[in-house]
Amino acid sequence: MLPTREEILRSVTFKTSRSGGKGGQNVNKVSSKVELIFDLGTAFYLDEDEKTRLKEKLENRLDTEGLLHIVSQEDRSQLLNKEKTVAKLIELLKRSLHVQKKRKATKIPKAVIQKRLKNKAVNADKKESRKRPSID
Numbered sequence: 001m002l003p004t005r006e007e008i009l010r011s012v013t014f015k016t017s018r019s020g021g022k023g024g025q026n027v028n029k030v031s032s033k034v035e036l037i038f039d040l041g042t043a044f045y046l047d048e049d050e051k052t053r054l055k056e057k058l059e060n061r062l063d064t065e066g067l068l069h070i071v072s073q074e075d076r077s078q079l080l081n082k083e084k085t086v087a088k089l090i091e092l093l094k095r096s097l098h099v100q101k102k103r104k105a106t107k108i109p110k111a112v113i114q115k116r117l118k119n120k121a122v123n124a125d126k127k128e129s130r131k132r133p134s135i136d
Contacts, residue, residue: 003045013037019073033073036085057096
């Protein structure tokens with residue numbers, strides 16, 4: 001079950017720092033870069049099954065302590081960057097917790113097989129008729 005935005009905000013920590021890029025003097029003065037730190041182990045709204053699934057799916061994004069870091073520095077506003085990191089986390093959780101359905105194996109219908117073989121035979125006859133007759 002996907003947690004609500006309020007539950008997520010209670011369980012994450014934010015770090016701010018100065019970001020690079022556009023902004024002129026604003027870049028040098030304002031800490032607009034936001035880093036969201038999410039600890040899978042202390043997420044009370046996820047059960048053990050979901051936590052293990054997240055650890056498997058996000059193993060490349062977790063650090064050695066099992067923390068997930070999401071960074072946003074696109075906007076000049078710290079608040080907008082904070083909202084973007086939360087939105088990225090929700091989307092990441094949604095994608096990682098989604099369980100794909102198992103594919104049901106099906107047989108190829110006889111009519112489809114016969115049609116394919118008939119087309120092959122027609123094509124072979126067509127190419128055979130293009131050959132020069134052999135003189136024997």
